[in-house]
């Protein structure tokens with residue numbers, strides 16, 4: 001997604017844990033423990049992937065995107081589809097996304113990555129592009145420039 005930033009990738013931890021599972025040092029029961037909430041989030045908001053479950057090797061994994069942030073208010077901690085994330089990324093300044101993979105067959109689950117989304121990740125030019133959702137300051141500025149002088153100054157500053 002365009003405003004994606006501060007990505008933290010958990011594939012190393014995932015690989016290390018799977019090594020423990022495959023060698024028998026960690027039991028499958030310990031890692032295949034998806035909660036009923038996670039499973040229902042996977043069912044209703046999850047994104048199917050082409051990645052085969054690394055534990056049971058029978059089902060493809062589902063990715064669930066959880067969102068956190070002050071601007072989300074009561075939606076914080078809920079799961080959202082990728083389409084919904086794109087919409088939120090254009091309206092909110094900043095929110096955190098946690099991507100969790102779940103196997104709906106054996107209940108394996110693990111954090112895949114986390115990142116920030118939101119308009120704060122856009123460059124000034126993109127944020128100023130008039131889609132009607134620019135933040136208050138930008139709207140006020142453009143309203144004051146009857147002769148376009150502020151717009152010109154901004155562009156010069158950007159060079």
Ligand SMILES: [Zn+2]
Pocket residue numbers: 053054055056057058059103104105106107108
């Ligand atoms: Zn599985």
